[in-house]
Amino acid sequence: MKITIAIDGFSSCGKSALAKALAKELGYGYVDSGAMYRAVTLYFLNTGVDLENPESVHEAMEHLEIHFENAGSGNRTFLNGEDVENEIRQMRVSEMVSPVAAISEVRRAMVKQQQKIGKKKAIVMDGRDIGTVVFPDAELKIFLTADPKIRAQRRYDELQAKGQMIEFEEVEKNLRERDHIDSTRADSPLRQAEDARVLDNSYLTPQAQLDIALEWALEAIRLKTKSPRDFAS
Numbered sequence: 001m002k003i004t005i006a007i008d009g010f011s012s013c014g015k016s017a018l019a020k021a022l023a024k025e026l027g028y029g030y031v032d033s034g035a036m037y038r039a040v041t042l043y044f045l046n047t048g049v050d051l052e053n054p055e056s057v058h059e060a061m062e063h064l065e066i067h068f069e070n071a072g073s074g075n076r077t078f079l080n081g082e083d084v085e086n087e088i089r090q091m092r093v094s095e096m097v098s099p100v101a102a103i104s105e106v107r108r109a110m111v112k113q114q115q116k117i118g119k120k121k122a123i124v125m126d127g128r129d130i131g132t133v134v135f136p137d138a139e140l141k142i143f144l145t146a147d148p149k150i151r152a153q154r155r156y157d158e159l160q161a162k163g164q165m166i167e168f169e170e171v172e173k174n175l176r177e178r179d180h181i182d183s184t185r186a187d188s189p190l191r192q193a194e195d196a197r198v199l200d201n202s203y204l205t206p207q208a209q210l211d212i213a214l215e216w217a218l219e220a221i222r223l224k225t226k227s228p229r230d231f232a233s
């Protein structure tokens with residue numbers, strides 16, 4: 001039985017890692033919706049799009065194509081045929097992505113593509129509006145949270161490991177600003193769906209959080225598999 005799993009939450013609380021691991025366990029597809037907003041942002045940066053100018057935004061949206069390819073090392077993000085997986089994780093993209101993701105025309109295009117990818121179910125998608133806007137009928141919605149200091153430390157360690165020289169305070173400031181913009185924007189703000197299950201992973205190992213999410217997923221699959229007669233009894 002195939003279900004849709006939506007994972008939402010604040011910046012850098014490990015949504016992608018959990019989504020990826022969960023998809024692997026279930027044999028499902030995995031989509032990092034944030035990577036799509038990051039790719040749009042990279043295109044806007046490279047082509048000098050004026051965010052305040054709707055025509056400039058519209059023109060750019062007509063000229064970009066984003067897709068994912070599954071390489072041996074996992075999902076990679078492509079922008080107009082070019083692998084941009086590493087580039088979109090850079091700080092210059094992180095600094096611009098939330099204002100770009102607040103633009104309705106950008107959201108409309110990304111949500112449409114995300115819904116198309118998820119049509120056949122058997123998918124785990126992570127982001128900010130997956131359980132509220134993209135897949136409001138998802139059988140399992142997880143709202144992931146973690147202590148802001150711990151989130152900043154994790155992202156700092158991740159960037160250091162990639163050789164990006166950056167101050168801890170800068171990382172922390174970026175997360176704070178993105179959280180603020182993402183949860184206060186007019187279009188599809190980040191919020192917990194009413195039927196989402198909350199998972200605070202501040203003090204959980206990756207395996208421990210996967211165990212919990214997997215249990216929830218199997219429960220949701222079992223529930224969906226039950227015939228109407230089972231409910232009547």
Ligand code: CDP
Binds near residue numbers: 035097
């Ligand atoms: O991995 P990290 O938590 O840093 O963020 P991400 O998932 O890569 O998302 C980058 C940015 O894209 C977020 O800060 C949001 O501004 C935006 N985003 C969004 O608006 N809607 C989504 N479904 C996913 C991401």
